[in-house]
Amino acid sequence: MKFMKLIHLRNFSKNLSLFEKEWIEKVKIQLKENLFLGKPLRFDFFREKRLGSNRLYYFINAQTSKALIVAYGSKKEQQRIIEETLLNKEEYLSHIR
Numbered sequence: 001m002k003f004m005k006l007i008h009l010r011n012f013s014k015n016l017s018l019f020e021k022e023w024i025e026k027v028k029i030q031l032k033e034n035l036f037l038g039k040p041l042r043f044d045f046f047r048e049k050r051l052g053s054n055r056l057y058y059f060i061n062a063q064t065s066k067a068l069i070v071a072y073g074s075k076k077e078q079q080r081i082i083e084e085t086l087l088n089k090e091e092y093l094s095h096i097r
Helices: 018-033 075-087 089-095
Strands: 005-008 040-041 044-053 054-060 066-074
Touching: 005 018, 018 044, 018 054, 018 066, 054 075, 054 089, 066 075, 066 089, 075 089
Parallel strands: 005 066
Antiparallel strands: 040 044, 044 054, 054 066
16 A cells, blocks of 8 residues: 655654664655554554664554654653653544544
């Protein structure tokens, strides 16, 4: 399934290396081809894609063919990011409905 729209809520790329920025761009391209890319986290619509010890977190909506990138962080930040993101999941999901 190809998706139609990719949305960013935050600009977290300013503190990233060139390699990380290029990797995120590749993930975006991969998401265009396969919306179910990455590992599901608690829900099928909340996923992560790993780069070494870092992770890119995003929501997907298969019905509307949209993806929303919500965070990028280290393994050490993983639990905080997941908890914070799930607290705001309704807001995030409203962007991809």
